[in-house]
Amino acid sequence: MDWSNISECYIRNYNPISEFGGWGIKSSFRRDTGKAYTIKGSIGLQLKLKNGKKILIGTQKNEEIKRVIETYKHKYTHNDT
Known part of the structure; x- marks a missing residue:
């Protein structure tokens, strides 16, 4: 993936169980959450x-x-115009 494909990038707290159904390589059942690659925490x-x-x-x-x-x-914050 190229940096120019990123529109936002930040650290956040998440709930692995409710958002992704646990840890691992997961796709969320919620459309707005996306894909996760997690191990713990x-x-x-x-x-x-x-x-x-x-x-x-x-x-x-x-x-x-x-x-x-x-x-x-x-x-990833450069102006594309």
């Missing part, structure tokens, strides 16, 4: 793609992911 990197799809990647390294988002923010 309830913190994830939420990607919203320009095509409307959503991907949640679970993480136990909240602070490290925040730094990565800040470092690469310019790659």
